[in-house]
Amino acid sequence: MFPTTSFDRKLSVMSQTSLTASESEALEQFSYDDAIVRLFVTATIFWGIVGTSVGVLVAVLLVMPSISDMFRSDIGAMLSFARLRPLHTNAAIFAFAGNAIFAAVYYSTQRLCKCSMWSWTLGRLHFWGWQAIIVAAAVTLPLGITQSKEYAELEWPIDLAIAVVWLLFFGVNFMMTLLTRRERHLYVALWFYIATIVTVTILHVFNNLVVPTGWGKSYSVYAGVQDALMQWWYGHNAVAFFLTTPFLGLMYYFLPKAADRPVFSYKLSIIHFWSLVFIYIWAGPHHLHYTALPEWASTFGMLFSVMLWMPSWGGMINGLLTLRGAWHKVTTDPVLKFFVVGITFYGMATFEGPMLSIKSVNALSHYTDWTIAHVHSGALGWNGFMTFGMIYWLLPRLYQTKLWSTKLAEWHFWIGTIAILLYIIPIYAAGITQGLMWRALKPNGDLMYNFLETVQQIVPFWWTRVGAGSLYVVGVLMLAFNAVMTWMSRPAKYDVPVYSAPRLPKAYVDPSIPKSSLAGTPVLELATKLDTVTHMDWHRRWERLPVRFTIFTALAVLLASALELVPMFLIRSNIPTISTVKPYTPLELAGRDIYVSEGCYNCHSQMIRPMVAEKLMYGEFSKAGESVYDHPFQWGSRRIGPDLARIGITQQSGLWHWRHFENPSYISEGSVMPSYRHLLEEKLNYNEIEKRVRAAQFLGATYAFDPKDSAEVARKQAEKVAAEIVTQGGPVEYNGHLTKDSTAIALIAYLQRVGTDLFKTEEPAAPITPGATEAPAPATPEAMAGIIAGDEQAGSQ
Amino acid sequence: MSSTTDPNPTNVPLGHAYDGIREYDNPLPGWWKWLFVITVVVSPFYLLYFHVGATGRSLQEQYQVAMDENQRKKYADLPPLTADAATLMKFKDDAKWTEVGKAIFKTNCVSCHGAEGAGVIGPNLCDENYKHIKTISDITKVINEGVAGGAMPAWSTRIPNKNDIIMLSAYVASLRGSNPAKPKGPDGSPIAPWSADE
Numbered sequence: 005m006f007p008t009t010s011f012d013r014k015l016s017v018m019s020q021t022s023l024t025a026s027e028s029e030a031l032e033q034f035s036y037d038d039a040i041v042r043l044f045v046t047a048t049i050f051w052g053i054v055g056t057s058v059g060v061l062v063a064v065l066l067v068m069p070s071i072s073d074m075f076r077s078d079i080g081a082m083l084s085f086a087r088l089r090p091l092h093t094n095a096a097i098f099a100f101a102g103n104a105i106f107a108a109v110y111y112s113t114q115r116l117c118k119c120s121m122w123s124w125t126l127g128r129l130h131f132w133g134w135q136a137i138i139v140a141a142a143v144t145l146p147l148g149i150t151q152s153k154e155y156a157e158l159e160w161p162i163d164l165a166i167a168v169v170w171l172l173f174f175g176v177n178f179m180m181t182l183l184t185r186r187e188r189h190l191y192v193a194l195w196f197y198i199a200t201i202v203t204v205t206i207l208h209v210f211n212n213l214v215v216p217t218g219w220g221k222s223y224s225v226y227a228g229v230q231d232a233l234m235q236w237w238y239g240h241n242a243v244a245f246f247l248t249t250p251f252l253g254l255m256y257y258f259l260p261k262a263a264d265r266p267v268f269s270y271k272l273s274i275i276h277f278w279s280l281v282f283i284y285i286w287a288g289p290h291h292l293h294y295t296a297l298p299e300w301a302s303t304f305g306m307l308f309s310v311m312l313w314m315p316s317w318g319g320m321i322n323g324l325l326t327l328r329g330a331w332h333k334v335t336t337d338p339v340l341k342f343f344v345v346g347i348t349f350y351g352m353a354t355f356e357g358p359m360l361s362i363k364s365v366n367a368l369s370h371y372t373d374w375t376i377a378h379v380h381s382g383a384l385g386w387n388g389f390m391t392f393g394m395i396y397w398l399l400p401r402l403y404q405t406k407l408w409s410t411k412l413a414e415w416h417f418w419i420g421t422i423a424i425l426l427y428i429i430p431i432y433a434a435g436i437t438q439g440l441m442w443r444a445l446k447p448n449g450d451l452m453y454n455f456l457e458t459v460q461q462i463v464p465f466w467w468t469r470v471g472a473g474s475l476y477v478v479g480v481l482m483l484a485f486n487a488v489m490t491w492m493s494r495p496a497k498y499d500v501p502v503y504s505a506p507r508l509p510k511a512y513v514d515p516s517i518p519k520s521s522l523a524g525t526p527v528l529e530l531a532t533k534l535d536t537v538t539h540m541d542w543h544r545r546w547e548r549l550p551v552r553f554t555i556f557t558a559l560a561v562l563l564a565s566a567l568e569l570v571p572m573f574l575i576r577s578n579i580p581t582i583s584t585v586k587p588y589t590p591l592e593l594a595g596r597d598i599y600v601s602e603g604c605y606n607c608h609s610q611m612i613r614p615m616v617a618e619k620l621m622y623g624e625f626s627k628a629g630e631s632v633y634d635h636p637f638q639w640g641s642r643r644i645g646p647d648l649a650r651i652g653i654t655q656q657s658g659l660w661h662w663r664h665f666e667n668p669s670y671i672s673e674g675s676v677m678p679s680y681r682h683l684l685e686e687k688l689n690y691n692e693i694e695k696r697v698r699a700a701q702f703l704g705a706t707y708a709f710d711p712k713d714s715a716e717v718a719r720k721q722a723e724k725v726a727a728e729i730v731t732q733g734g735p736v737e738y739n740g741h742l743t744k745d746s747t748a749i750a751l752i753a754y755l756q757r758v759g760t761d762l763f764k765t766e767e768p769a770a771p772i773t774p775g776a777t778e779a780p781a782p783a784t785p786e787a788m789a790g791i792i793a794g795d796e797q798a799g800s801q
Numbered sequence: 802m803s804s805t806t807d808p809n810p811t812n813v814p815l816g817h818a819y820d821g822i823r824e825y826d827n828p829l830p831g832w833w834k835w836l837f838v839i840t841v842v843v844s845p846f847y848l849l850y851f852h853v854g855a856t857g858r859s860l861q862e863q864y865q866v867a868m869d870e871n872q873r874k875k876y877a878d879l880p881p882l883t884a885d886a887a888t889l890m891k892f893k894d895d896a897k898w899t900e901v902g903k904a905i906f907k908t909n910c911v912s913c914h915g916a917e918g919a920g921v922i923g924p925n926l927c928d929e930n931y932k933h934i935k936t937i938s939d940i941t942k943v944i945n946e947g948v949a950g951g952a953m954p955a956w957s958t959r960i961p962n963k964n965d966i967i968m969l970s971a972y973v974a975s976l977r978g979s980n981p982a983k984p985k986g987p988d989g990s991p992i993a994p995w996s997a998d999e
Binding site: 112115116118187189191192257260261266267268269270271272273275279294299300303304307308310311313314315317318321325363445446448449450451454456614615616619620621623624625650653654655656657658659660663670671672728731732756763 | 822841852908912959
């Protein structure tokens, strides 16, 4: 733009560098700890196999739900899509991508700071702590121990461990390394690592605030709308600060290294870094369009997502244009091939993201497989391929030998690319097909299809995913094999080169900010100042002050978060209360916990949007005031099964639910829901209920009975629910115990309640003492209505 | 090596290097800069348009208009009907309107009564036996109010349009005597044929 000025600037920077070098005293000796990188790379490959294989497993369970019937019911219970899908997502995000991030950070930070990691021990604690967390996740999730918030499913003891490992082990080690560095300025990769560590900590802590009732159970302190907003503030920014910023950092280090080319634009790095950090954090509400979230928040989510398009693409441009002059290398180097395709998928996904956040587009895409295709283009394409590229580049350097087979890496690249396309194209088709079918109306305004028909239409696409996913796993296995073979030809003893560099002298004078070329020309002083600011030279000073840089990043994130979240908690009109909406009864609370534990939200939403087709299919749209007692909210994000927000209105029959849990395809031929007969076979633990009622009470629910009597009150209601089932022709006994003792009874009681309060008329509650046979509790007018109706029914027969 | 193949040889990287990585200071691509500016500048106008001032622009208001239109269009050539036996008898033989009833049935009723009304958990609607129904207008009553302690729920909250309930009732009445694939055994007792007299 202004060649003279920028050339001057370069000269001044150069002379400054040489000056500080000559000023310094003795050189210090150091070497890099690559053993920790080897550990993280190995873990990345291992969890990559696990995460993608579990993905294939859940894909198979979706098309063949009856697999779980082949096992004893308590084993079969663990083989449900709903319990294992969180295992797949957690393994892919936190185990595979997480270890990849750590490998990248530990390798590049040492070199970018010219020093070894600050603490050898913290590095090991970090590594083994993180693996232990993953193992804990792999054990608890199939057991149904979950908070039910997407990508934050792990229960509070594991959450505490994550906080310790992430912040105290990883964060402290990283920050102390920055503070003991021998390189004056922080390279852009490190900025992205800083943003990652700071923001993930904030997100993790605030989204996981819970009231525990035991080691494996807790209730979110937020309810309904607020819980949904917190969750998607977290969920979206988990994508931003776990799957985007650290991978951009990775890209900024490994891509120019592999291509041996300078980065395209330093200025672009600065602008897209800060705009990304500040804008990303607002975008969460786009996951909640058309829901009971107040519309202003939804609008903010959409607008900031659209504004995010260019900051995201800044990273893509800086990556792809760095390859200018090195494109011929891409043809021969699998590392660069992975990077190019990875960055391209990043570009596609970050265009698609803003597009999907536009309300009218989201109206079609939300709750469909479109979202699933979108995240897989990001996860398989961007995160997967950037990781693979990095690992293939690292393997020969970490094991100090040649990569065992470049040809196999090439094959991995092509198989992986084909697998991604075979995955996403049919799933896009499935998403759009189902979305269009849901809203299809006949000329007279009636619905064209019922829910089951729309599922059956897309099952063939789900089958292709099984094949495509398996192909992607084959690619990961090829990587694993190549890594093992490379490791086999490692030297007997690793060479640990010793480097030397001077310690950073305390005294440092920043180079003066070059004068604007407009200075002295006849323009406004403001224009001259603006020209200086937009040249970004002032940013150079920030780059040598890591603490201040970290604080600025944290402020950018916290400010944006506060502007969006605080009004939602403070302004009462955001969540208009509905007087007929009452707390759940003890039995319903227990049933709701089963709903959470089984992961029903993975397939069923509880949020009807204000749209004609949804009204016709499910009933009156959901209101904010209806979920004020929902800790945590259960709005869901994908409708593999139908929405359940009005299930209490449309399906009151206990026997229907009972038979449906026993064998869904007995009720609905072609249903993809697995059998839940273990709920019929297991007995409900009534001793747990009091604790949960007390937690609900602590969180604002009011009950007219003494919480001590919770189990008693629950038993009464269970008897009524079971009596109805028996009256309707259900069994008196099941698996050696009475029907009323089944776990399923609590879940049925909950489902009979969901979505009904809105239509009740407020009646003065008659004081009834617990233990009375007429009614279970005054807090349950619905249960009472059911009982009265049930008695009449029994009398008439 | 490859740095000699720089497409723009006058462009020199900045003076610093990090572990050998150098950086150019290329200007921001113009299209990138301006698209960013446009998305930022347009956003406040969107916010103002939809959230400040004029009514009728909120999602819920737009939904209400669309919903009213949907219901109006459907029964444009019918007045609000009364659920008496004569009306039901008339519509149960009117193919145009039993189609409407069938669509409502498919959305709401098949999970208990089966796709063809053959019965699953709920009773078979195709045979001569009925549980809570003696006359044709009882069908409407049962649909509206529910029976069996809510096992058959009260659909009046779920389907508020009275004409919808009538068309659904007429369709259910028309199922009697049909031959579905897998009929459930008889529930209740046989009743007299549908009749307009009550």
